[in-house]
Amino acid sequence: MVRPRFAKLPAEQQQAIVRAARDEFAGRGFHDASLNRVIEAAGISKGSMYYYFDGKEDLYAYIVRTELEQLFVHLGPFHVPDDKTADGYWSTLEDYYLRLMAALTATPELAAMIRGLLAASTTPVLAQAQADLTQAVLPWLEQAVANGQRAGAIRTDVPSDLLISVVMGMGQAMDVWLMTSKPAEDELPRLVSVLIGMMRGAAQP
Structure with a gap:
């Protein structure tokens, strides 16, 4: 699951991780997505990623949930x-x-x-x-x-x-x-x- 530490990150760092993960997962699918590519695109270390998420599955679940929440906010x-x-x-x-x-x-x-x-x-x-x-x-x-x-x-x-x-x-x-x-x-x-x-x-x- 997403760790509470992630919420304490500055908004721009959170957005960088979310943006990198969204692009990777949407472009390659869950199975072919690389957590290393997400880490590189977000400009963080592998240790930092595991400080915020338990792994690729948790990051994927978080991205889908937050993207859906934003969609419903947009739709009303x-x-x-x-x-x-x-x-x-x-x-x-x-x-x-x-x-x-x-x-x-x-x-x-x-x-x-x-x-x-x-x-x-x-x-x-x-x-x-x-x-x-x-x-x-x-x-x-x-x-x-x-x-x-x-x-x-x-x-x-x-x-x-x-x-x-x-x-x-x-x-x-x-x-x-x-x-x-x-x-x-x-x-x-x-x-x-x-x-x-x-x-x-x-x-x-």
Whole structure:
């Protein structure tokens, strides 16, 4: 994990490390990335790097998380859908998903790192990083499901946690497919509409 000492670095030194790591991971992927190249590009010693991070996996997880946080700050809040009709509810979710995927399409470096995180999650550190991201969005999903059930948009005949697991599995598959296939910008709305329609088919009453 990132060590508290990293937060005590001057902002410009933190940014130099983040910039070097982001460029290396986005350009080469997790497995082919070299921590030595990151160290050289950041202008620090190997000892200093291990003073701030436990290793390449921890640095990668930190970069993906911070880049995602900045993306969501840029996009603005995604309020839990509270539409009173099923069509309105699913339309809101489609709009959210399109905004997110359009932003990822516009930032291919971040999309590449997310793909790398999903592909490399068999390692304990990155598996934990993926689990942490899931836990971070779980309260939002739970409230979204509850609101959808009240609106008649989400089925109530299966446990909510099972429904969330199914929807998250579909969502992850959709994310990977869209980020890998890299559709044209003008094709993205249609594809997102089709994918949300598939999710709606599984989750609606």
